[in-house]
Amino acid sequence: NAGVTQTPKFRVLKTGQSMTLLCAQDMNHEYMYWYRQDPGMGLRLIHYSVGEGTTAKGEVPDGYNVSRLKKQNFLLGLESAAPSQTSVYFCASRPLQARGGRAHEQFFGPGTRLTVL
Amino acid sequence: TQLLEQSPQFLSIQEGENLTVYCNSSSVFSSLQWYRQEPGEGPVLLVTVVTGGEVKKLKRLTFQFGDARKDSSLHITAAQPGDTGLYLCAGTFSRGTYKYIFGTGTRLKVLA
Numbered sequence: 320n321a322g323v324t325q326t327p328k329f330r331v332l333k334t335g336q337s338m339t340l341l342c343a344q345d346m347n348h349e350y351m352y353w354y355r356q357d358p359g360m361g362l363r364l365i366h367y368s369v370g371e372g373t374t375a376k377g378e379v380p381d382g383y384n385v386s387r388l389k390k391q392n393f394l395l396g397l398e399s400a401a402p403s404q405t406s407v408y409f410c411a412s413r414p415l416q417a418r419g420g421r422a423h424e425q426f427f428g429p430g431t432r433l434t435v436l
Numbered sequence: 437t438q439l440l441e442q443s444p445q446f447l448s449i450q451e452g453e454n455l456t457v458y459c460n461s462s463s464v465f466s467s468l469q470w471y472r473q474e475p476g477e478g479p480v481l482l483v484t485v486v487t488g489g490e491v492k493k494l495k496r497l498t499f500q501f502g503d504a505r506k507d508s509s510l511h512i513t514a515a516q517p518g519d520t521g522l523y524l525c526a527g528t529f530s531r532g533t534y535k536y537i538f539g540t541g542t543r544l545k546v547l548a
Binding site: 323350354359361364367409428429430 | 469536538
């Protein structure tokens with residue numbers, strides 16, 4: 320199992336450009352999340368999905384859109400990138416139920432480092 | 437808006453020392469998780485606590501959940517360089533929820 324994978328690993332954009340970050344998981348998890356991580360601010364939830372075809376806003380959704388057309392994929396889009404969106408983006412997934420005391424365990428991808436100039 | 441505050445923000449200690457990091461909220465947690473994150477990687481779950489007063493041990497790590505479920509601590513005994521990393525707490529504030537709030541993190545460096 321590859322777990323959670325993210326594409327690309329690094330990207331540099333100019334202000335106003337658009338891009339899509341791809342997250343894929345092969346664990347058949349129901350829940351998927353997109354977070355951004357900035358220095359001194361921990362992880363902040365951008366959008367999440369509780370199942371195929373569903374999405375919902377998190378703490379900091381402005382400037383981002385998401386889609387979950389297939390259960391295993393969760394896409395994060397930036398329509399018009401801004402320097403404030405320079406960050407490390409993490410995708411995570413979580414099963415509906417967990418066993419063995421691992422309740423609420425989220426499995427994270429390795430992150431995408433995005434710089435917007 | 438629920439907020440999680442972690443302290444200290446940074447901690448640099450010598451190998452063999454003990455340390456405690458804290459996670460506090462003004463709201464009652466439904467559940468709380470502790471993660472460790474190493475440079476260039478995503479966070480990895482260490483433990484979940486759900487019951488007030490609960491104590492869990494993971495080798496040299498001891499996790500405690502406050503009786504009122506508003507705070508938690510992580511104690512490391514005889515720290516090793518391999519414990520170096522960013523420690524994050526995360527919580528949910530209502531049962532059956534699937535949204536998580538993360539704390540700002542404690543960056544630990546253990547010197548050999």
